[in-house]
Amino acid sequence: MEQKEEKVVFERPDALLPVVTNFCPGCTHGIVHRLVAETIDELGIEGKTVGVTPVGCSVMGYNFFGCDMVEAAHGRAPAVATGIKRVNPDNIVFAYQGDGDLASIGTAETVHAATRGENITIIFINNAIYGMTGGQMAPTSLPHQVTQTSPYGRDTASAGYPVRICEMLSTLDGPAYLERVTVDTPANVRKAKKAIKKAFQNQVDGVGYSLIEVVSTCPTNWGMTPQESFTWMRENMLPYYPLGVYRDVLAEGHESVAAAAAERAKDSKIVAEGGAA
């Protein structure tokens, strides 16, 4: 019989270190980590990338990525990334954050890094729960969703409503690119990869602030199998958090974030005249 030549068709991205992660079986963090790492490999930027990890399930990300890594305080990743990027603008700086980190304790840092138009990339994992601390209600937990701290279901009369980050940030002038994706099927994984890669490419090209929200699952704290989790996500989360592009200044036909912002406020005298001499 003829000996077939062995060919590598799938391997660990260089930008991920050969270590075991702390993620639960069925968790989507692993998929998204891989997409970020593939992007770093494909753009050839590992040597100049600095990652910022949050507090939450992805807190140990500094052990998984091969680029330089900085661990931030809870919610402060956009501020930390701002400090890093301002010092070395040639570095590619990304922050990887969950919903509690980005949309609750770090809302101010999120909104203001976005409105400043920091040329950084944010990967936002929205799984509607605090995973690391054992399943408490998140800012993105859905109405009636049962969690450890909403045992009767999220009561909007007392706990209020979930935060839609892409929609909220899309009202600001600062962001260049906002897209919400998910990773429940091979087709959606490919779409998510494309979005993440664009979010990094934007930074390389100096286009500006890009945030990719990945609607995700938490089988452990949701108390479901991974497949049940995806079904629950599709039936409950995706109608609340519709997938799609929420901002893309270049695709919208603007030359830049600054041009789009100026166009929007052209009737303001100080904006039109360019401010102080």
Next chain:
Amino acid sequence: MSEKVLMKGNEVLAESAMRAGCKYFFGYPITPQTELSAYMSKHMPKIGGTFLQAESEVAAINMVYGAAAAGARVMTSSSSPGISLKSEGVSYIAGADLPAVIINVMRGGPGLGSIQPSQSDYWQATKALGHGDFQMVVYAPSTVQEMADYVAKAFDVADEYRTPVMILLDGLLGQMMEPVELPEPKADIPDKPWACTGTKGERAHNVVNSLYLDADLLDQTNRERYERYDKIKAAEQISEEYLCDDADIVVVAFGAAARIARNAVNAAREQGIKAGLFRPITLWPFPVDALEKTVAHARGYLTVEMKMGQMVDDVRLVVAGRAPVVFYGRTGGVIPTPAEVLDAIVAFDQKVGE
């Protein structure tokens, strides 16, 4: 050194920092340190640096954390309530062994307090600015010249020991104008091979982090940090002694309170009371070695403080029951007068003389 110029304290802090190689400043508006931020916003762009007005004190200190992690000389400034908000970030900076300089132009407290000068953040600065086992070096200048000198020194000490360093002063000093010789611009800033600037494919990744899930590893890391603190205690204590050699009554005061206490000490000497002034310049490490030398002849210690006597505890730790240690002070933004302090010295002298 350059020639003397007349400048406001808060502006000197900013100018001296830029001359020390600080090209990044992240801050948030608060009285009475506003002139510092305003000066930075005007002059940073001229040296190709970054002035960024952050959305909060919390964000500002975390930008400092990021910039320090990237290897830069970086500073933030605030006043008492704002420093409380920064305490989270300072703990992380200490826990990740990052160098940074933090200015606190103190105002009256607690809470929103007053906007008048105070020293009531002494405990916060020297004992517990943030959670966890850590210390930071604290300089307490009492002249505009010392503000210039100790800001420059603060950046060197921060880099040498990889620690946050605070300049602690009050609104009186921040708003004061005095002639000052500004330091020469710093040419050589030390390399930081640990900084996160990208591996360039030439080394293993650097990680800036304060998380240790292995308790033994955290214990060991904390112990190593405290060995570094021992080196700081041995090498970095600074104080000024004025008429202390033969003093019966040693007045202990720092910052603006020391300027008032010095006048009172002179007045006491004119009345025949052998008073002297011991002025800590480093509040942490507290200048225990120099203060210990006064114990042989002092009959009593009087701390003069613009707060409810927090520093008096540190003096008592040194004197350790060998002489009486008492406190005189005003709070809330009230500045004690030299006459009030003189009265306190006279009364204390009569008491310890009995």
